[in-house]
Amino acid sequence: MCALRFKVPFSYYNKQDFSAKLAEWIGQVFYDILPEHGYEIREEQIYTAFQLAEAVCKGEVHFAEAGLGTGKTFAYLLTAIAYARFKGKPALIACASTTLQEQLAGPEGDIKKLSRLLGLDVDARMAKDPRQYVCDxxxxxxxxxxxxxxxxxxxxxxxxxxxxxxxxxxxxxxxxxxxxxxxxWDETMPCETCSSRGFCKLVKARKHYRSASDLIVCDHDIFFDDLWTRDERIIDGKLPLLPSYSMVIFDEGHKVLLPASLRAGRQVIKEHIDSMLHFIEQIQGARTSLISITFAMDKATSQFFEILYHTANEDKQTDRLTVPITGELLKAANTLRRALEILHFELQNEQEMHIQTLSHTRMQTYEALAEKALAALNQFCRNQGKDVIFWAGQAEQSFWVVPRDISGMLNKHLFTRELPVVFSSATLSTGKDFSYFARTLGLNKPSSSSVYSSFDFDKQVLVYLPKKPPMDNSKNWFHEALTQLVSLLQLFKGRALVLTSAPSEIQRIRTGIKKYRLPFEFLWEDSAERGYLIRRFRQKISSVLIGSEFWEGIDVPGEALSLLVIWQLPFPPREPLIEAQRHEVQQQGLDPAITVDYPEMGLRLKQGCGRLIRTRNDRGTIAIMEPVLGTPWEQAALGALPAEARVVQNLEDLTDFTSTKNGSDS
Ligand code: SF4
Structure with missing residues (x-):
């Protein structure tokens, strides 16, 4: 079914310069139409909109960095709608989460709001993660x-x-x-041959978003699921997950690398193999060859996972545990791979023999599982693990294998398609230097625009870098930092968010701070569900929220968040994806600390600092408990702080900022 094609939202004739007409319309929208509806003009937003439109019309890859409060969503939506109509194919907007998809394309979302303001009928549809749908x-x-x-x-x-x-x-x-x-739904479901397809909710949802004429709002996971399987599906005569599109915008673009890697990866999950073996044991009258391979398979699986977790590096800061490559691990992986190959073959034979009695869908599910696990082991064993990044899962017994060359894959499948691609985020650069992010994506000098937040940081933010910070090489660092923290909490009467890098620090702070008997409610990250903690933190003004997972995605305008304490600078953990980057730059003769660790820390710190000021009425203080000035990472850390914010080094200088942060928003 083909959706109705709408006209571009301004007068335009075939031979006119589309890019000039688009720029004219953007100016009209921001300077005339939106102010008529009481919308406040922000020069940063208009600048971003113009830069982005120009890059899209030239078919470029563009980094659009716009600080908090600039209204970057409207800035990119105008170009997306007009360009989709000009090209006759929807623009794709990939968000970092389902919540952000809803904020954008939900009934009260930004797209509806903009459509109303401009009097446009925008056809935008959500392509949600298939895991969000029930499977009949x-x-x-x-x-x-x-x-x-x-x-x-x-x-x-x-x-x-x-x-x-x-x-x-x-x-x-x-x-x-x-x-x-x-x-x-999960990846093992045999949708292609499913007899319930005609009634299936997931299949109906897919049909619905496929025929969007203006915008498809998906998440990063679906986008990369589609990107990595698109060519293969077309060759196999299957529909790709997403229809053809005219351009891509990554909202929260700084987050794409992890889903891009994970969706290109394969995994062996012990629980899945165990359940497959259990299923085979239940088959009445199964052949001896099938039964005997299940014993071999059981033994090979146990051995492989035993070696994997025995050698994996314990690290509580990450879900992905690095594993050294050893002859023993390779040998165990090879044994498991061979057993799995035979089992896969035997399963297919068994299915043909017991065609009447076996559950067809279960069989297909296990076949799909075996194929995925085989793909992971094949990739790992080929070239002795040198072409892949691999790790052991922290949460469940699993072995992950992802291609080492994600930037090469992005270039092949996305950046060289002459398709405009926009990365939009508040945190793509440190101090307007995009080179770190560009390098991780394998891009050489993409076009970029960067505007600071439209907030008045010199009046709204104070940064406290203690004159004598607790020294990180000191045995007493923890006690000195804790004393500072207590003084700050007393000064600010609670109202603080404390960000740690390591989850293990939360328990240390909890134990250490008890003896001070502070009169505030402490909300510990591990004590309740995250949404509840954030709601409680907003409501109970004097409360203190402490965690390692609140560096982004938490929005607390008003007085409740008046003090942001950076307990530890967020240097990246020793996890496999970062380790691979370190290794790569080292091979190029570069210093991994300067080229990977400091910029990565800077981007994360910038995200953390973004939690403090959420409205023009907010005021607050950022206190950093680790040394910054005079360190090798000084530039990266200072570049991540709100631009033009004043820096003080004495506690007494904070007094002005300890009064009520905001009278109207709380
Ligand atoms: S097509 Fe069948 S297997 Fe796939 S989600 Fe729908 S009901 Fe489940």
Whole structure:
């Protein structure tokens, strides 16, 4: 079905210069139309909109960095809508999360708002992560009557699943992941040959977003799922996950590298293999050859995972544990690979023989699992692990393998397609230097624009860098830092967010701070669900929120967040994806600390600092508990602080900023 094609939103004739007409329209929107509706003009926003439009019309890859409060969403939406209509193909906007997709394309989102203001009928549709949809085949596997299910949450999900039309997780709140995964689509589901396809909610949702004429709003995961499988699916005669598009905008563009790597990767999950072996054991009258390979497989799996976790480096700061490559690990991986190959072959034979009695979908699911695990082991064993980055999972027993050359893949599949690609974010550079981010993507000098936040940081922010910071090489660092923290909390009467790098620091602070009997409510990251903690932090003005996961994605305008304490500078952990970057720059004769660690820390620090000032009425202080001035990373750290914010070194100089942060927003 082809959606109705709309006209470009300004008068335009074929032979006119589209880029000039687009710029004219953008000027008209920002200087005339939006102010007529009471919309405040921000020069930073207009500058970003013009730069971005020019880059898109030239078909460039563009970094659009715009600080907080500049309104970068409207800035890119104008070009996206006009360009999609000009090219006759939707523009794709890839967000970092489902929540951000909703904020953009939901019923009260920015796209609806802009459409109303401009009197445009914008056809924007959301392409959600398929894991957000229920799968009827999985639901139907629960044969037991609903009333006899052992778990209340599962019973209510099954009831809902049989009634719902859309089948989206957002329709049913408070369902734990553990239950949701039992009924939701996952990568092992055999959709291509599924007999329920005609009624399937996921398939219907896909059809719906495919026919969007202006904008498709997806997330980074789907985007890369599509990008890495697109050519293969077309060759196999299958539809790609996303339709053709005219341009791409990555919202929160600084976050693309992780999903790009993970979606290109393959994994072996021990629990999946165990469940496959258990399934085979249940097959009545299975052949001896199949049964005997399950024993070999069981042994090979246990051995492989034992060696993997025995050698993996313990690191609580990351979900991805680095694993050294050893002859023993390679040998175990090879043994497992061979066993899996035979098992895969035997499974196919068994399926043909027991075609009437075996669950067809289960069989296909396990075949898909075996293929994925095989792909991971093949990639790892080929060239002795040199072409891939690999790690052991922290949360579950799993082995991950991702291609080493993601930047090469991005170039091949995306950047050389003559397709405009925009990375939009508040944090793409340190001190307007984009080279670190560009290098991680394999880009050579993309076009860029950078504007600081439209907030008045010299009046709104004070930065406290203690004259004698607790020295990081001192045994007493923790006690000195804790004494500073207590003084700051007393001075600010709580109202603080404390950011640590290592989750283990949270427990240390909790134990250390007890004896001071401070009269504030402390909200510890590990003590409750994250959403609840943030809500409580907003409501209880004097409370103190402490965690390692609040460097981004938390929005607390008003007085409740008046003090931001950077307990530790966010240097990257020793995790495999970063280690691979360190290794690569070292090979090029560069210093990994200067080329990877400091810029990575700078970007993360910038994200953390972005939590403090959320409105023009906010005022607050950033206090850093680790040495900055006179260190090798001074430039990276100072470049990450809000531009033009005043720096003080004495506690007494903070007094002006300890009064109420904001009278109107809280
Ligand atoms: S098409 Fe896929 S998601 Fe839909 S019911 Fe079938 S297996 Fe489940």
């Amino acid at each position: 085949i999985k639901v139907n596997r629960f044969q037991t009557p609903l009333s006899e299910q052992p778990d209340d949450s599962l019973t209510s999900v099954l009831h809902w699943a049989r009634e719902t039309e859309r089948g989206e997780r957002c329709e049913i709140s408070n369902i734990p992941d553990r239950v949701w995964t039992q009924v939701a």
